[in-house]
Amino acid sequence: MFNDRFLKACRREEVDYTPVWLMRQAGRYMPEYMEIRNKSDFLTMCKTPEIACEVTLQPVNRLGVDAAILFADILLPLDGMGINLAFAKNEGPVISNPVRTAKDVENIRVIDAEEATPYVMEAIKLLRKELEGRVPLIGFSGAPFTIASYIIEGGGSKEYKNCKTMMFRAPEVWHSLMEKISEVLLRYLKAQIKAGAQAVQMFDSWVGALAPVDYATYVLPYSKYVLDGLKDEGVPVIHFANNASSMLELVAEAGGDVIGLDWRINLDVAWKRIGYDRAVQGNLDPFTLFGTPKVIEEKVKRILAMAENRPGHIFNLGHGINKETPVENVIALVEAVHKYSRR
Amino acid sequence: MFNDRFLKACRREEVDYTPVWLMRQAGRYMPEYMEIRNKSDFLTMCKTPEIACEVTLQPVNRLGVDAAILFADILLPLDGMGINLAFAKNEGPVISNPVRTAKDVENIRVIDAEEATPYVMEAIKLLRKELEGRVPLIGFSGAPFTIASYIIEGGGSKEYKNCKTMMFRAPEVWHSLMEKISEVLLRYLKAQIKAGAQAVQMFDSWVGALAPVDYATYVLPYSKYVLDGLKDEGVPVIHFANNASSMLELVAEAGGDVIGLDWRINLDVAWKRIGYDRAVQGNLDPFTLFGTPKVIEEKVKRILAMAENRPGHIFNLGHGINKETPVENVIALVEAVHKYSRR
Numbered sequence: 001m002f003n004d005r006f007l008k009a010c011r012r013e014e015v016d017y018t019p020v021w022l023m024r025q026a027g028r029y030m031p032e033y034m035e036i037r038n039k040s041d042f043l044t045m046c047k048t049p050e051i052a053c054e055v056t057l058q059p060v061n062r063l064g065v066d067a068a069i070l071f072a073d074i075l076l077p078l079d080g081m082g083i084n085l086a087f088a089k090n091e092g093p094v095i096s097n098p099v100r101t102a103k104d105v106e107n108i109r110v111i112d113a114e115e116a117t118p119y120v121m122e123a124i125k126l127l128r129k130e131l132e133g134r135v136p137l138i139g140f141s142g143a144p145f146t147i148a149s150y151i152i153e154g155g156g157s158k159e160y161k162n163c164k165t166m167m168f169r170a171p172e173v174w175h176s177l178m179e180k181i182s183e184v185l186l187r188y189l190k191a192q193i194k195a196g197a198q199a200v201q202m203f204d205s206w207v208g209a210l211a212p213v214d215y216a217t218y219v220l221p222y223s224k225y226v227l228d229g230l231k232d233e234g235v236p237v238i239h240f241a242n243n244a245s246s247m248l249e250l251v252a253e254a255g256g257d258v259i260g261l262d263w264r265i266n267l268d269v270a271w272k273r274i275g276y277d278r279a280v281q282g283n284l285d286p287f288t289l290f291g292t293p294k295v296i297e298e299k300v301k302r303i304l305a306m307a308e309n310r311p312g313h314i315f316n317l318g319h320g321i322n323k324e325t326p327v328e329n330v331i332a333l334v335e336a337v338h339k340y341s342r343r
Numbered sequence: 344m345f346n347d348r349f350l351k352a353c354r355r356e357e358v359d360y361t362p363v364w365l366m367r368q369a370g371r372y373m374p375e376y377m378e379i380r381n382k383s384d385f386l387t388m389c390k391t392p393e394i395a396c397e398v399t400l401q402p403v404n405r406l407g408v409d410a411a412i413l414f415a416d417i418l419l420p421l422d423g424m425g426i427n428l429a430f431a432k433n434e435g436p437v438i439s440n441p442v443r444t445a446k447d448v449e450n451i452r453v454i455d456a457e458e459a460t461p462y463v464m465e466a467i468k469l470l471r472k473e474l475e476g477r478v479p480l481i482g483f484s485g486a487p488f489t490i491a492s493y494i495i496e497g498g499g500s501k502e503y504k505n506c507k508t509m510m511f512r513a514p515e516v517w518h519s520l521m522e523k524i525s526e527v528l529l530r531y532l533k534a535q536i537k538a539g540a541q542a543v544q545m546f547d548s549w550v551g552a553l554a555p556v557d558y559a560t561y562v563l564p565y566s567k568y569v570l571d572g573l574k575d576e577g578v579p580v581i582h583f584a585n586n587a588s589s590m591l592e593l594v595a596e597a598g599g600d601v602i603g604l605d606w607r608i609n610l611d612v613a614w615k616r617i618g619y620d621r622a623v624q625g626n627l628d629p630f631t632l633f634g635t636p637k638v639i640e641e642k643v644k645r646i647l648a649m650a651e652n653r654p655g656h657i658f659n660l661g662h663g664i665n666k667e668t669p670v671e672n673v674i675a676l677v678e679a680v681h682k683y684s685r686r
Binding site: 159160161164165167168169208210211212213214243245246247263264265266269285287288290291292295299302318322324 | 502503504507508510511512551553554555556557586588589590606607608609612628630631633634635638642645661665667
């Protein structure tokens with residue numbers, strides 16, 4: 001491996017500068033991505049290993065980030081579960097058979113990832129070859145709550161009314177659904193690691209909709225099941241729970257070698273609460289990248305100062321890059337992290 | 344005043360049971376509200392004192408809450424500022440002339456509330472008469488950031504891209520806009536108090552989109568300007584910043600006799616961080632009201648237990664009532680708060 005700073009930081013080892021990668025670094029803000037995107041629809045891109053491989057490499061080549069993250073979608077495992085997923089134009093994911101009842105949950109299939117999503121594993125294998133050890137490759141999945149939220153609501157949601165109604169009226173249905181989802185996700189991440197992913201991240205993008213007590217009761221055991229199940233796989237695991245500042249202790253309890261932070265909390269406060277026996281990842285507001293170069297530089301320095309060169313900080317945004325972000329600002333960000341974190 | 348528990352709790356005085364009112368308690372979940380709503384559009388309801396008065400009284404009569412809150416909208420002051428506001432069907436507020444430049448900010452008028460929104464003051468006067476001291480009447484406004492977000496984005500937003508772009512590229516434009524907005528809001532709330540509001544709440548509904556450092560730089564001074572300006576008005580002021588769990592200390596620093604809490608944080612943890620020299624209001628997840636009566640009761644008890652009968656707790660939801668909420672569950676909630684908090 002030519003650049004193993006990211007993996008070292010995950011293991012809280014000393015590095016010569018802070019590694020950085022960016023959530024959704026392969027994306028629409030990049031002209032070379034749009035060139036491909038204009039020719040094929042999103043799901044086709046995910047399901048064609050050569051394309052997934054190509055767009056995964058784009059930010060590595062263009063930005064100089066310290067890790068590659070597989071181009072994929074957290075909802076890819078749904079197909080194999082018997083959930084009909086489509087991406088409507090400008091509307092995001094739409095599920096035609098949302099899960100609402102015990103019978104719906106019964107119908108969900110728990111099958112192996114190699115069978116359900118062989119193209120993901122092929123893309124990983126191809127990527128490892130193409131990357132030639134330049135930077136490590138991160139695989140990923142959604143977390144049980146986030147996946148459940150799509151499956152129950154039938155797509156994206158603002159208020160998670162159907163999820164919460166199920167929790168608060170039919171908890172046994174909720175728990176049986178979460179059991180199935182977490183088993184699928186554990187197998188999915190294990191398969192990615194087997195295929196060659198050198199780290200994995202579990203995204204709990206929407207769990208911030210919950211009160212801490214409900215996270216503890218309805219979510220934590222299932223996130224923990226997945227994260228515990230990965231402990232002996234030999235790769236670092238990042239656990240990112242978005243908008244969960246008020247329950248970081250519970251998020252850390254669920255597990256993860258690295259805890260991902262959104263931008264809503266000061267990194268020093270967050271790390272202290274999580275404990276220094278974990279690495280942390282984050283946490284610049286993605287919309288900082290719409291600011292002037294001076295603002296970007298100042299905010300990078302501020303986060304680095306809060307991390308105090310403590311081993312175990314991976315620089316990242318607090319959420320995915322916005323599609324309208326000027327690409328030159330993203331490059332400036334990566335350069336600033338490297339420049340100002342040099343030990 | 345027959346029932347002054349709410350005002351006593353705002354001042355952290357002993358009460359015989361915990362007072363409760365609910366954000367958006369006058370709203371579409373109530374059949375008697377819908378009867379009126381079906382006959383007139385939303386802005387007409389706000390601008391007709393008799394209608395505003397009638398729907399304000401509905402939850403007082405139906406639910407037995409311990410305070411009335413004026414039926415109005417946080418965006419009513421925009422008209423007088425020269426911002427063209429409309430409510431598009433099923434789309435929420437739409438502003439045809441969003442503010443993006445220094446010139447746009449210059450054009451904003453700062454005029455007195457009695458001139459800009461006389462109907463609000465009339466509704467308050469009428470309500471005080473109709474309420475006959477049964478329960479106190481709360482007035483309200485948006486907070487500077489939340490109002491700015493609508494004015495800049497041109498309506499509701501998910502990511503506040505234009506707001507943040509202004510902060511991070513044209514801070515002088517941002518600051519001059521916030522100065523004008525906070526002056527308008529201070530005058531608006533003072534006018535409501537003069538008209539008879541016995542407490543006021545400032546809603547910072549969308550400020551949770553910001554990193555703490557940006558809140559401190561771009562928002563706090565303006566929220567503080569409004570809240571400081573109300574100190575000698577003789578009525579309690581509630582400051583509610585939604586999704587701001589990670590910066591409650593800053594929210595408290597901005598001011599408010601009562602700090603409103605959303606449902607994302609445990610009330611005991613939040614109160615400790617804020618300090619016991621303030622009252623707190625909250626903080627049940629509004630979607631609890633889609634649960635069984637048993638779940639509602641348990642969750643009410645849990646929040647009351649976290650408040651420990653400490654003087655200065657006002658029970659509320661952590662956000663507005665959803666329009667599909669079963670009204671019988673809302674009644675059950677109010678009863679449960681009264682029953683289980685009796686000293």
